[in-house]
Amino acid sequence: MRSTRTPRPTASSTRLYADPVMFSPALREAVAAGDITLLVRLWSRSKVKEGGRYTNHGFTIEVDSVELLPFSEITADDVARSGETDLEALRRRAAHAGPINDDTLVYRVEFHVV
Secondary structure, three states: OOOOOOOOOOOOOOOEEEOOOOOOHHHHHHHHOOOOOEEEEOOOOOOOOOOOEEEEOOEEEEEEEEEEEEHHHOOHHHHHHHOOOOHHHHHHHHHHHOOOOOOOEEEEEEEEEO
């Protein structure tokens, strides 16, 4: 009897997902233009996968890397790439799901618009 399983995607295939990554209205234009290429999220588990493509707000991003790290490891370059003016502004934006201290684990997600 033949299997009816759907083949798993290979490393060279790309899957398109909808809605796991939301951007605030103030940042959407800069994300769509490619000016913002990094996000920091306070998630209980990763909601994106490296290589995954996510469509929302009329544009598609592809995730380049996903890293779980303490907020204290966020760099000045990360802040600039996130579109925020300073580390505390990034902390406030990412804290919509709960308080973020320096030792709070956050997801650092690098992406590009496709």
